Amino acid sequence: FATLKQSAQSGAPLYLQLRKSIEDAVNRGLIGPGDALPSERDIASKADISRVTVRKAVQDLVKGGILVQRHGSGTFVAPRMERVEQSLSRLTSFTEDMARRGMAVRSAWLDRGLYAPSPDEMMVLGLSSNELVARVARLRIANDTPLAIERAALSASVLPDPAAIGSSLYAALETTGRRPVRAVQRISAANLGDDDARLLEVPPGIAGLHIERISYLASGKVIEFTRSIYRGDAYDFVAELRLS
């Protein structure tokens, strides 16, 4: 923190600079989960800034889930969330994946409805411009921790009432004999934008995973086109590789 005052000329408000230096220290592992942060007074005097500034930075980090405050005992680096290990070799649903781990699953609706398809939805789902697309966008939550934002698109002929899927899209598709049997999944790195970060309750800009799943019926017809953002700090995707 000692270098903070010297870099004050850089223009960013001091509390933002302090917030960043604490964040950097956590990200670089200089202070780890459960470690206590020095007291407000110590940080203020070391960095030669006011306690109000320190408090503002710390409060921001508490809101962002980086730090936790325990009354009477101080401020600590938040425990790292237990990572979810997700196999890449099975075509499962979020509900099944979490239920298998004994986690309580729920979703918050972000969007559901029928829309004129976008060009990529038309292409992937094989829709013509006079057909509609059913969009189902959800924040997926396990044990009260938001893990992913999933935006699924299906042909409206498959899902005429997107609001009726209940808690599991795959379970709903199964009831009409349209559960996908094969999927191609593409995973790429993405930094979380402000809106996604807010929904996922993580600081904006942290690493996320963009996952695109195109899934197929046994007939070869595309049934689902889903684009998701998963929390990079929560997921490990694991595939077993064999010498063929």
Ligand code: GLP
């Ligand atoms: C996974 C997949 C999504 C799929 C979803 C269905 O999370 N990434 O592509 O739409 O499962 O989950 P559920 O049946 O719980 O709605």
